[in-house]
Amino acid sequence: MTTEVALLAAIGLHCRYGDRPVLHDINTTIHASELVGLIGPNGAGKSSLLKALAGLLAPSKGCVRLHQRELGQYKKIELARQLSYLAQGASVQWPLLAQRVVELGRLPHTGFGNGFGHDLSPTDRDAVTTAMAQADVTAFAGRTITALSEGERMRVMIARMFATQAPLMLADEPMAWLDWYHQHHTLELFQQHCQRGGSAVVVLHDLNLAARFCDKLVLLDQGRIVRSGSPQQVLDAEVLRTVYRMELEVQLLDGVVQVLPRWRHAELPTDC
Amino acid sequence: MTATSPRWLPRLLIAAVPLLILLSLSLGSVPMPWPEVLRDLLHQQDTVNTLIVTEIRLPRALLAATVGAVLGLSGAALQAVFRNPLAEPGLLGVSSCAALGAIVALYYGLSELGWFTLPAFGIVGALISVVSTFVLAGRGSSVSTLLLAGVAINALAGSCIALALNFAPNPYAMSEMVYWLLGSFANRTLSEFLFALPFVAVGMTMILSQRRFLDGLSLGEETAQSLGFNVLRARAVVVIGVAAAVGAAVAVSGSIGFVGLLVPHLMRPLVAHEPGRLLPISAVAGAVFLLLADIAVQCLSPQQELKIGVVTALVGAPFFLYLIVRLRTHAP
Numbered sequence: 001m002t003t004e005v006a007l008l009a010a011i012g013l014h015c016r017y018g019d020r021p022v023l024h025d026i027n028t029t030i031h032a033s034e035l036v037g038l039i040g041p042n043g044a045g046k047s048s049l050l051k052a053l054a055g056l057l058a059p060s061k062g063c064v065r066l067h068q069r070e071l072g073q074y075k076k077i078e079l080a081r082q083l084s085y086l087a088q089g090a091s092v093q094w095p096l097l098a099q100r101v102v103e104l105g106r107l108p109h110t111g112f113g114n115g116f117g118h119d120l121s122p123t124d125r126d127a128v129t130t131a132m133a134q135a136d137v138t139a140f141a142g143r144t145i146t147a148l149s150e151g152e153r154m155r156v157m158i159a160r161m162f163a164t165q166a167p168l169m170l171a172d173e174p175m176a177w178l179d180w181y182h183q184h185h186t187l188e189l190f191q192q193h194c195q196r197g198g199s200a201v202v203v204l205h206d207l208n209l210a211a212r213f214c215d216k217l218v219l220l221d222q223g224r225i226v227r228s229g230s231p232q233q234v235l236d237a238e239v240l241r242t243v244y245r246m247e248l249e250v251q252l253l254d255g256v257v258q259v260l261p262r263w264r265h266a267e268l269p270t271d272c
Numbered sequence: 273m274t275a276t277s278p279r280w281l282p283r284l285l286i287a288a289v290p291l292l293i294l295l296s297l298s299l300g301s302v303p304m305p306w307p308e309v310l311r312d313l314l315h316q317q318d319t320v321n322t323l324i325v326t327e328i329r330l331p332r333a334l335l336a337a338t339v340g341a342v343l344g345l346s347g348a349a350l351q352a353v354f355r356n357p358l359a360e361p362g363l364l365g366v367s368s369c370a371a372l373g374a375i376v377a378l379y380y381g382l383s384e385l386g387w388f389t390l391p392a393f394g395i396v397g398a399l400i401s402v403v404s405t406f407v408l409a410g411r412g413s414s415v416s417t418l419l420l421a422g423v424a425i426n427a428l429a430g431s432c433i434a435l436a437l438n439f440a441p442n443p444y445a446m447s448e449m450v451y452w453l454l455g456s457f458a459n460r461t462l463s464e465f466l467f468a469l470p471f472v473a474v475g476m477t478m479i480l481s482q483r484r485f486l487d488g489l490s491l492g493e494e495t496a497q498s499l500g501f502n503v504l505r506a507r508a509v510v511v512i513g514v515a516a517a518v519g520a521a522v523a524v525s526g527s528i529g530f531v532g533l534l535v536p537h538l539m540r541p542l543v544a545h546e547p548g549r550l551l552p553i554s555a556v557a558g559a560v561f562l563l564l565a566d567i568a569v570q571c572l573s574p575q576q577e578l579k580i581g582v583v584t585a586l587v588g589a590p591f592f593l594y595l596i597v598r599l600r601t602h603a604p
Contacts, residue, residue, distance in 0.1 A: 056494050080500030087498075093355040093490045094545040107488055108500045144545075160491075164499075 344558020394523020
């Protein structure tokens, strides 16, 4: 196995919501052991790209390939074991116990037919316990999800994603609502996952976190990839200035690129 | 805070079903000398008493239990599918279209062709409502679109029923329709019940087969899909299952409201709010609820038949209002 072979690849990917195009000609690859950060301003298409990579948004042109097979050719259950997806916002409809929410992450393994509730094999139970310990939510196991704070709930959802033990993880803003400690903690979890041979794509807003933890960054703007590569290559002051419409300073801290926002540019005239 | 529920309560509910059926069999204007009746039943001798039990009281009790189970289960399933605690079989227009189908049978005198016309028209009406809901909302529609389609179909079915009542050929036909609309388990035959049973069984099986999907759906449609579910297909299985079961049930009993709303709500804390585990217990509790209600109806007014649909609405409507107020105050 060489790392040259792409695990997941978007090839000439175009996507649209109804008539509105959201992604144009996306070409990118995710390799094994790679932690990829998707960055870009609001509405750049980060979430759409993540959904397309997870097979949740059908491409209007082009394709996404996992192990060189198009996503559409996989059975849904096979795909669910290969890649797990964390939706933005991570809402839960009913006041379920946190433990049960994490157990839902085992659904691709337990199958959908058997039993009415807690029919987990020892393997499933181990995976749930490990994931809850990893995401630091063991203490919430017996609490209802609606009684938790937003950040705590997000950590439960992260545990849910890790419980699936899929090699590929796609997470949409997992850092939302997390405190600094847990932001670093969670990104370290993704890093460890990648060190064990898995890979992860994470939508991030914090460029400094992205620079510190990600192996590769993909900068999106208006549905197109503006630049992708190592954090040093992508976090270029000139590129960021135009994409984010911010005056900013890029400097090295502990050998890591860090971006310091200075001020925002005046409103650009809207081109009607 | 752990949501432990009394473990004996589900068992009590299950045990209550046969007991209540037996109680219902012994209730009525004629007192039953049970040793005698049992002996006659065993020797297959038809006496007045055995006829009363098998032809009048048994269909009534079985129907109350079955319709209750269907409505409880369907309410729980629809609430999970729509991720909305106010969803109910009436919501998709299934109940009202089944009622419309049965009204058409009554209006055109088709119900005189045979006992099977009424249930058959009810099921056809329910299936039409589901198909048109899907046509109106389209494939891959969002939950709110589907809900709106249900509202539209409900309104249409309601006005068609009103139209049918308007043009009733004679006062007798009209009173028959109105009585039927109120919903009751009285004076139904065993064959009416048996005709509905296969549809009810298939529908309930379809719903129960999707319980893991309903669990997964509590995390949202996209997450459910990412967990390996075919959301469109699984949702269609649930909704068609509801149509078949509710269509057949409503056709025999008339429309009985609010059971699908009330029962799942009362049961939800017992299963830690898990949609999958809520299904079977809601079915059992629905059966218990309607058996109790029917027994109450018989005890309260043995002379003037009190319609069970009226009773459930009297209990259910205030509960519905309470839920709306609570949802509004707890809204984020």
